[in-house]
Amino acid sequence: xxxxxxxxxxxxxxxxxxxxxxxxxxxxxxxxxxxxxxxxxxxxxxxxxxxxxxxxxxxxxxxxxxxxxxxxxxxxxxxxxxxxxxxxxxxxxxxxxxxxxxxxxxxxxxxxxxxxxxxxxxxxxxxxxxxxxxxxxxxxxxxxxxxxxxxxxxxxxxxxxxxxxxxxxxxxxxxxxxxxxxxxxxxxxxxxxxxxxxxxxxxxxxxxxxxxxxxxxxxxxxxxxxxxxxxx
Amino acid sequence: xxxxxxxxxxxxxxxxxxxxxxxxxxxxxxxxxxxxxxxxxxxxxxxxxxxxxxxxxxxxxxxxxxxxxxxxxxxxxxxxxxxxxxxxxxxxxxxxxxxxxxxxxxxxxxxxxxxxxxxxxxxxxxxxxxxxxxxxxxxxxxxxxxxxxxxxxxxxxxxxxxxxxxxxxxxxxxxxxxxxxxxxx
Numbered sequence: 257x258x259x260x261x262x263x264x265x266x267x268x269x270x271x272x273x274x275x276x277x278x279x280x281x282x283x284x285x286x287x288x289x290x291x292x293x294x295x296x297x298x299x300x301x302x303x304x305x306x307x308x309x310x311x312x313x314x315x316x317x318x319x320x321x322x323x324x325x326x327x328x329x330x331x332x333x334x335x336x337x338x339x340x341x342x343x344x345x346x347x348x349x350x351x352x353x354x355x356x357x358x359x360x361x362x363x364x365x366x367x368x369x370x371x372x373x374x375x376x377x378x379x380x381x382x383x384x385x386x387x388x389x390x391x392x393x394x395x396x397x398x399x400x401x402x403x404x405x406x407x408x409x410x411x412x413x414x415x416x417x418x419x420x421x422x423x424x425x426x427x428x429x430x431x432x433x434x435x436x437x438x439x440x441x442x443x444x445x446x447x448x449x450x451x452x453x454x455x456x457x458x459x460x461x462x463x464x465x466x467x468x469x470x471x472x473x474x475x476x477x478x479x480x481x482x483x484x485x486x487x488x
Numbered sequence: 489x490x491x492x493x494x495x496x497x498x499x500x501x502x503x504x505x506x507x508x509x510x511x512x513x514x515x516x517x518x519x520x521x522x523x524x525x526x527x528x529x530x531x532x533x534x535x536x537x538x539x540x541x542x543x544x545x546x547x548x549x550x551x552x553x554x555x556x557x558x559x560x561x562x563x564x565x566x567x568x569x570x571x572x573x574x575x576x577x578x579x580x581x582x583x584x585x586x587x588x589x590x591x592x593x594x595x596x597x598x599x600x601x602x603x604x605x606x607x608x609x610x611x612x613x614x615x616x617x618x619x620x621x622x623x624x625x626x627x628x629x630x631x632x633x634x635x636x637x638x639x640x641x642x643x644x645x646x647x648x649x650x651x652x653x654x655x656x657x658x659x660x661x662x663x664x665x666x667x668x669x670x671x672x673x
Contacts, residue, residue, distance in 0.1 A: 265665040274664045277569070278632070279576045282641040286580065290573075304561060306664075307569040309671055312613040313636055314568045317530050319522035326525075326539050327517055330546045334510065434497050444497070445515045467612075468495050 270302050277306035379487050383460045387481030393436065395421075395460050397485060402451040405443045406436050413438035417464040417477055424461055424482075425453040435469050436462065458485045494519045498563040505553035513550055520564070521546075524571045531575040531639040533587070541574050548574065576639045587638035591630060591648050620670035628663035631656065 266274070275281050276289040292299045381397040385406075392411040397404045406421060419438065422430040431453065434444040446454055461482035463475035470476045498519050504512035524545060528538035548570055556566050621629055627649070634640050634648060646656040 266661070266668070271661060271664070274668075275660070278635050278660070278664070279572060279639055280635050280642045280645065280660060282580055282643065286576075304565075304569075308561065308565045309617070309667065310636060311562070311565040311568050312617045314523070314527055314564075314572075315614050317523070317526045317637070320526045320529055321522045322525040322539060322542055326521070326542055327514070329539075329543050330513075330517070331510070333543065333547050334513075334550055432496070435494055443518070445501075445511075445518060447500070 269299060273299060273302035274306045277303050277310060381454065381456060381485040381487055383483040383485045385460055385462055385481045385483040387462075387479075390481075392462060392481040393419075393421075395483075395485075397446075397454045399451070399454070402446045402448070403443055404433065404446055404454065405441055407441040408436070408438050411436075411438055411462075411481075414464055416466075418467055418469065419462050419480075420465040420469050420475070422461045422463065422475060422479075423450060423453055424459040425455070426457065430461065430475055432470060432473060433460075435465075454485065456485060456487050459483070460485060495563060498567075499556075499558040502549075502553050502556050502563055503558065505550060513546065513553075516549065516567075517546055520567055523564070524567060527568060527571045528575050530637055531572065531579060537578060538575075541571070541578050544574050545571050572639070579639045580641075587634070587640065588644060588648060590650065591634060592650075616671060620667050623670055624663050624666055625659075628659050628666075631659050632663050632667075635660065 272281075272289055276286065276293070281289055289303075293303050294300075380399070383395045383397075384391055385393040385395060390410040393406050393408055395404055395406045404421075411419065419436040421433040421436050421444070423433050424430045431450055433446070433450065434442070436442050459482055461475070461479050463470070463479045464477040465475070466477075498516055501512040501515040501519070505516070521542065525538060525542050528541045528545075529535065532538045532541060545567075549567065552570075556563065621632070624632070631645050631649060634645055640648065642653060642656055642660070645660070646653045649656065651659075
């Protein structure tokens with residue numbers, strides 16, 4: 257086999273980046289390439305380009321849910337929240353800051369008490385998301401976990417577009433929640449700002465969007481179904 | 489499975505991690521761990537090892553989330569690259585890859601083709617990659633697949649396909665040149 261292709265068609269650095277991204281290097285060669293990724297932004301960019309070229313292949317790999325203890329191990333392996341550094345105690349800025357912080361903390365405590373008080377009374381919310389005489393999805397909001405679970409009912413998939421869920425609070429402005437699936441229940445975590453809006457009488461709506469979801473942050477395709485959140 | 493289905497959600501959660509938001513890391517975990525665990529299992533073959541590597545991956549994500557640039561990369565591309573690198577490092581530390589059974593040039597092509605009728609959602613990128621892989625010689629496709637999915641080194645690929653090391657390097661390098669040219673067309 258001729259060796260000529262090894263030295264033509266792709267510059268040396270790019271060839272090495274491709275080999276590193278594919279994973280065929282071993283030993284010192286792989287270690288050296290890894291160090292260059294960490295040190296040289298231009299080499300790291302070449303590797304990132306090859307990773308992007310190859311990544312769609314991973315779509316072929318089946319999803320396998322890891323056992324729950326893996327998350328527990330990750331959570332316990334994270335560093336503890338950073339302690340304040342010594343030396344700060346001599347800082348005038350710190351003491352000035354603390355004066356403000358104490359007032360802010362008092363306000364936050366009151367807010368937290370109100371929040372906890374209301375959380376204790378929070379019940380799951382449900383919505384039947386209907387359109388055209390069919391029930392397309394059923395959604396359940398768990399306020400204690402700030403999560404929303406959405407189960408497909410009579411929704412049939414569109415070949416080119418994906419269903420995206422929107423939360424519409426009384427101000428009428430749709431907030432993107434996430435993409436849904438036609439064939440399985442999806443659980444989405446609600447960021448705090450959204451969770452605060454997922455209340456009784458907020459509306460959930462589903463629109464059809466290009467793969468990856470609406471590029472604009474607002475529905476771009478037809479809204480095919482909607483339903484009001486109500487307390488169980 | 490559309491790898492970028494939750495792209496904006498994952499990117500938004502990654503952006504909150506450098507501020508020390510553990511809930512954001514958990515959101516990324518919920519949205520991506522099944523795919524990433526699948527990648528670990530495919531390369532490592534053993535659940536216990538795959539679980540260890542998945543843990544390393546998310547601790548790495550916690551430390552390096554600030555490096556992720558949503559304007560330049562897809563979050564799944566970034567996460568899959570971290571996962572494959574961690575899994576391959578683990579494989580190399582064990583000195584041998586688990587998948588070392590001999591393969592001949594055409595043997596895996598039957599497995600390579602059925603992307604279109606599998607349960608996978610055929611995204612544009614996926615379709616383009618597969619179209620371009622289809623233009624490669626069978627032996628080149630087989631070698632690239634074994635490298636990507638089994639985490640084999642040049643030496644291991646040469647042994648599995650019973651060709652000299654220099655030949656294997658030529659195949660892979662030539663395949664990469666052709667793949668890049670096709671993807672950029």
